[in-house]
Amino acid sequence: MRTIGHFIGGKEVKGTSGRFGDVFEPMTGEVQAQVALATKAEVRSAVENAKAAQEAWANTNPQRRARVMMKFLELVQRDYDKLADILAREHGKTVPDAKGDIQRGLEVVEFACGIPHLMKGEYTEGAGPGIDIYSMRQALGVVAGITPFNFPAMIPMWKFAPAIACGNAFILKPSERDPGVPMALAALMMEAGLPAGILNVVNGDKEAVDAILDDPDIKAVGFVGSSPIAQYIYERAAQTNKRAQCFGGAKNHAIIMPDADMDQTVDALIGAGYGSAGERCMAISVAVPVGKTTADRLMEKLIPRVESLKIGPSTDPSADFGPLVTKAALDRVKDYVEIGIKEGAKLAVDGRGFKMQGYEKGFYLGGSLFDNVTKDMRIYKEEIFGPVLSVVRAHDYHEALALPSDHDY
Incomplete structure (x- = not known):
């Protein structure tokens, strides 16, 4: 069984806790690796290593820091297909989706290449009688990112690229469900010329x-x-005087007006509601047609499109979406479908019976579609995070x- 440790001091190191988590291959349902789960002491060791390296990195001029980012972009392009394959096999999203995941992260790295300009301060002469004002932008020191399973390339890069370009050292705690790509990205940063200790995973x-949140x-x-x-992390970070940026869940609505192009609307809903098996915080999970005629037209076109969605293994380039990330995630979404039925919503398309031939143990679920959902239902109020779209009919705009x-989200 392949084991995944940590990336500290410029190299992968074995975990010492004796605790491991399973890393599944969602399309087969099999465990493909075990990832070490760090102790507080291991986190502290990574922080000390980063702290020792950070001062010299901050004193490196921004142009040279930007060159590391430029080289990193080149190396990721070289390994694009390999990274996308790792991502798809650990997360479950299709390879084209995985490539999009990587690309969206690279766009932030490209932005970070402009750090020599972005780090410039400001100067105001004569702001008051005999008063001139200037500002300087300086690195904080050691900073950290705690990132989710659903975008294991994009969100780590969103976090570490600007922070490192600014002269900080970075501790990355990725999701333990799909750690392969974050570990590979750290190795590529080293190959790009980043000093050891500036990016530790x-x-x-x-x-x-908790060790990250409590570390002084x-x-x-x-x-x-x-x-x-997100609320827990923000509160705990505040207790230790850390700056915190916490992004939580969502329940995104699409309002469909009577004059909408219904074919275009359905295309958009299929991509936004069911892409990546709905495991996106920006997924459209609620469609709100205005008026009965609009709603009836929408459902007439939407039902056959949901029924015809192609679900397949992550390596199938023709699949609309692949499996969910874990069996627990699959069961959770199935439970929400059952809850919706019990609450009185009309299940227009039921994806629970989908079976992938040859991949019977995989975490597959077909697309589900609810009609006549009301705002007091749990399937409306809570984030399902799966291939389920709820239609809430509105009488007027x-x-x-x-x-x-009015929604909690």
Whole structure:
């Protein structure tokens, strides 16, 4: 069984905790690796290593730091297909989706290449009688990112590229469900010329997260994940005087007006609602047609499109989406479909019976579509995070507009 450790001091190191998490291959349902789960002491070791390297990196001029980013872009392009394959096999999204995941991260790395200009301060002469004002932008020191399973390339790069370009050292705690790509990205940063210790990857669960939040040498933390965990991290980071940027969940609405091009609308809903098996915080999970005629036209075109969605292995280039990330995620979404039925919503398309021939143990689920969903239902109020679209019928524009405005999300 392949084991995945941590990336500290410029190289992969074995975990010492004796605790491991399973890394599945969602399309087969089999365990493909075990990832080490760090202790508080291991996190502390990574922070000390980063702290020792950070000062020299911050004193490196921004042009040279930008060149590391430029070389990193070149190396990721070289290994694009390999990275996409690792990502698809660990997460479950299709290879084209995986390539998009990587590309969206690279776009932020490209932005970070402009750091010599972005780091410039400002100067104001004569702001007051005998007063001139100037500002300087300086690195904080050691900072951290805690990133989710659903974009294991994009979100780590969103976090570490600007932070490192600014002269910080970075501790990355990726999701333990799909750690392969974050580990590979750290190795590529080293190959690009990043000094050892400036990007350390610590794999782990809540123990590692709490160690990051409580460590006095970590000055800032960025997080993307569920709303309850975002609130927990923000509160705990505030207790230790850390800067915190926490992005939580979402329940995104699409309001469909009577004059909408229905073919174009359905195309958009299929991509936004079911792409990557709905495991996106920006997925459209609620469609709000305005008026009965609009709703009936929408359902007439939407039902056959959902029924014809092609679900396949992550390596199938023709698949619309692949499996969910874990069996627990699959069961959770199935439970929500059952909840919706019990609450009185009309299940227009039921994807629960889908079976992938030759991949019977994989975490597959067909697309599901609810009609006549109301705002008091759990399937409307809570984030499902799966291939389930809810249609909430509004009588007029004002009722439709009030729905997302009044929602907890």
